[in-house]
Amino acid sequence: MITQDKRLLGGVAGAVLLAAVGGFSVARCTADPSATTAPAEKSGESKTPPDSLAMTVNAIREAGIAVETIRAGGLGSEIVVQGQVTASPAGEALVTARAGGAVTRVFKRLGDPVRVGEALAVVESRDAAQIAADRTAAAARAVLAQKNLARERYLFDQKVSARVDLERAQADAAAAEAEARRAQVSAGAANVTSDGRGVIVASPIAGRVTSENVSLGAFVQPETELFRVADPSKIQVEAAISPGDVTRLAAGDRAIVELVDGRTVEGRVRAVTPTLSGDTRSATALVEVPGGILQPGLGVRVRLMPSQGAATNAIVVPEDAVQSVDGRDAVFVRTQQGFRARFVTLGRRSAGRVEIVSGLQSGATIATRNAFLLKAELGKGAGEEE
Numbered sequence: 399m400i401t402q403d404k405r406l407l408g409g410v411a412g413a414v415l416l417a418a419v420g421g422f423s424v425a426r427c428t429a430d431p432s433a434t435t436a437p438a439e440k441s442g443e444s445k446t447p448p449d450s451l452a453m454t455v456n457a458i459r460e461a462g463i464a465v466e467t468i469r470a471g472g473l474g475s476e477i478v479v480q481g482q483v484t485a486s487p488a489g490e491a492l493v494t495a496r497a498g499g500a501v502t503r504v505f506k507r508l509g510d511p512v513r514v515g516e517a518l519a520v521v522e523s524r525d526a527a528q529i530a531a532d533r534t535a536a537a538a539r540a541v542l543a544q545k546n547l548a549r550e551r552y553l554f555d556q557k558v559s560a561r562v563d564l565e566r567a568q569a570d571a572a573a574a575e576a577e578a579r580r581a582q583v584s585a586g587a588a589n590v591t592s593d594g595r596g597v598i599v600a601s602p603i604a605g606r607v608t609s610e611n612v613s614l615g616a617f618v619q620p621e622t623e624l625f626r627v628a629d630p631s632k633i634q635v636e637a638a639i640s641p642g643d644v645t646r647l648a649a650g651d652r653a654i655v656e657l658v659d660g661r662t663v664e665g666r667v668r669a670v671t672p673t674l675s676g677d678t679r680s681a682t683a684l685v686e687v688p689g690g691i692l693q694p695g696l697g698v699r700v701r702l703m704p705s706q707g708a709a710t711n712a713i714v715v716p717e718d719a720v721q722s723v724d725g726r727d728a729v730f731v732r733t734q735q736g737f738r739a740r741f742v743t744l745g746r747r748s749a750g751r752v753e754i755v756s757g758l759q760s761g762a763t764i765a766t767r768n769a770f771l772l773k774a775e776l777g778k779g780a781g782e783e784e
Contacts, residue, residue, distance in 0.1 A: 490605075
């Protein structure tokens with residue numbers, strides 16, 4: 399009896415196992431094949447092309463990679479010269495003492511920011527005291543002349559004094575008023591202190607102190623330069639050009655200022671000097687550039703795009719922007735995800751610049767400084783794929 403029960407139980411277990419295996423086989427056969435291939439397709443879509451590099455804006459900035467938007471025009475349409483950043487006429491002020499005397503207070507030092515009309519120092523001066531005294535005396539005489547005029551007008555209305563006395567009083571009042579105004583303007587121009595003991599040395603513009611030549615207790619002569627203040631937002635670039643290029647340039651021509659670190663700044667030619675310098679025998683092109691980027695005294699290289707230049711369809715880029723990828727010349731074009739290598743055909747070279755005859759269109763943004771880092775990263779990615 400026991401033996402029959404064991405056989406029956408074994409048969410039931412075998413039937414259950416056979417049904418489970420059969421159900422698993424049916425499920426595999428009837429499963430949707432697209433469900434198993436979907437993840438592979440998804441990963442394939444997000445894969446970066448082999449000639450591209452994905453880089454964020456922060457990564458590009460940290461790597462020190464500079465970019466530049468290029469324009470059409472061959473080497474014949476560029477004038478590459480050296481220039482120097484200077485303050486514009488309205489961007490720098492020489493601050494002097496309006497009267498001679500001893501420096502009693504100094505409020506600003508080299509590099510300090512200043513506002514328009516802010517005091518930089520105070521000079522105690524006898525001349526200031528004399529100017530303040532003349533102002534007070536002139537104001538008192540004007541008041542007295544007005545009183546005399548009022549009295550003479552009253553007497554004339556009462557038929558007591560003659561008209562000539564009234565007219566003399568009117569002339570005296572006008573002269574006294576003019577003298578009071580002159581004394582007031584003179585005191586204001588000298589910037590005399592309220593107590594009349596000294597003059598205030600104030601800045602006529604806003605900016606930063608770029609030079610100082612003052613010490614406490616030192617005696618200074620009138621109109622001696624004590625400070626120099628420059629506004630970094632009002633600058634220009636003076637570029638020396640050869641006599642043969644003077645007629646090619648005109649006001650409004652495009653200019654690109656190249657910094658030492660590879661960055662570029664767009665500018666416009668404001669004017670070209672009509673005469674040549676006696677020392678260098680060259681003319682000067684004044685280029686207006688945005689403020690806050692360049693500092694006065696900085697030496698830069700300037701690329702001028704003359705309106706009379708022989709423009710071509712060739713693209714001109716820095717030589718550092720061209721890299722050898724797989725034995726071919728290529729540049730790295732900026733994309734939304736990062737950069738992409740684009741093979742190009744090169745033309746003439748001059749002054750660190752090279753023409754691109756084909757393979758690149760005007761208006762594209764390419765990597766210039768540190769473009770070799772992109773080449774190295776691209777080669778690293780190709781090696782990992784292999």
